[in-house]
Amino acid sequence: MTSTRKITIFKEAARLFREKGYNGSSQRELADRAGLQGGSIYHHFSSKQDILYAIMEDTMRGLLHKVRRAVAEETSPLEKLKKAVRAHIEYHTEDRDETYVADAELRSLEEANYQQITRMRHDYEQIFRDIIDEGLQAGCMKVDDVLLATKALLQMCTGISYWYSPEGRKPIGEIADQYVELLLWGVCGKMAREVADGS
Amino acid sequence: MTSTRKITIFKEAARLFREKGYNGSSQRELADRAGLQGGSIYHHFSSKQDILYAIMEDTMRGLLHKVRRAVAEETSPLEKLKKAVRAHIEYHTEDRDETYVADAELRSLEEANYQQITRMRHDYEQIFRDIIDEGLQAGCMKVDDVLLATKALLQMCTGISYWYSPEGRKPIGEIADQYVELLLWGVCGKMAREVADGS
DNA sequence: GTCTATAACTAGATAGAC
DNA sequence: GTCTATCTAGTTATAGAC
Structure with missing residues (x-):
């Protein structure tokens, strides 16, 4: 470019x-x-399709790069997940037009382009799947189905680009923090944690 | 019809x-x-737009009806949330084409239709917002921002209609159960709960 | 590198026969 | 209630002047 x-x-x-x-x-x-x-x-x-592909490819490449970098700094699965989710959310609010398009227009890609972008999406999801796998083995996370949890997690966070506006009442950092909290503890987990902590 | x-x-x-x-x-x-x-x-x-509106209106009406019925049976906020989420997920897997369209084609609605459907969507979200509000007051849930949690919750569950297939390896009931678990406890909360329970 | 003009095609919708 | 034929307008993309 x-x-x-x-x-x-x-x-x-x-x-x-x-x-x-x-x-x-x-x-x-x-x-x-x-x-x-x-x-x-x-x-x-060269064509309208070419523009769409450029948007998709650029977005997936940017996401892969940013999240991989964020994860590389950490060793514990919990910190990796926090960093990965924050990176995902930051990218989805900073480049919200591109990420929205990348998420919503998969079906508008021609076959060869579709294959390529789908491959990149798979690699991207794999990052999160691996972190949750590590978390299970380390005993700091517990989910029944890693694939399902990964899909649920990403769908929840990707959704931010559907409603987020820079003029909104909440700064990005706060939104990201609250999403991380929800993903780690759900709507009830924080009560149980307080009981466990004896607070 | x-x-x-x-x-x-x-x-x-x-x-x-x-x-x-x-x-x-x-x-x-x-x-x-x-x-x-x-x-x-x-x-x-009368027009293509008329068909789209019929799909959207029918879907929102169906969702409102089904989830309101599911919630009406329960009194505790936790049970209400479980039932509401299960109803939402069931509807999104049974009528997955319609719910997918209702979710993805908001921007294709003409102004008057858009206003009408947006109003119904607001009413629908309100059901979930109210449940979480009750949960906070009853002390069985804890989230920083009810509106944010509602959006996150619904986006996560709605996403099922993007990948679910009746031919898939998991029955709907199991998928719904695991989504409920994730929403209530996150990926870490179940560990804390076990500690709290002394198990 | 941007313009104007236009080719080749497809879209949503209507009219009137049956 | 469904058909065929067709109107009008809009689509992506190209060609050649500047």
């Missing part, structure tokens, strides 16, 4: 696709928002 | 919209799947 024009098209596409969906967005409206005429887009991207 | 033909179009539309999205689905393909010619659809529905 060298030229600034290409970046503008990329960002405006993410915003437009988020608002109206990939199939509900026309190349003309995208061009209009990016400040050029319809045909000019094809100098920067 | 009197005629069987209308029901067929309704069901096929839910399936098609789920697969390709509202804007990615053509009236002709829908007609084809429902076993009639393009123009014939307009004898049963």
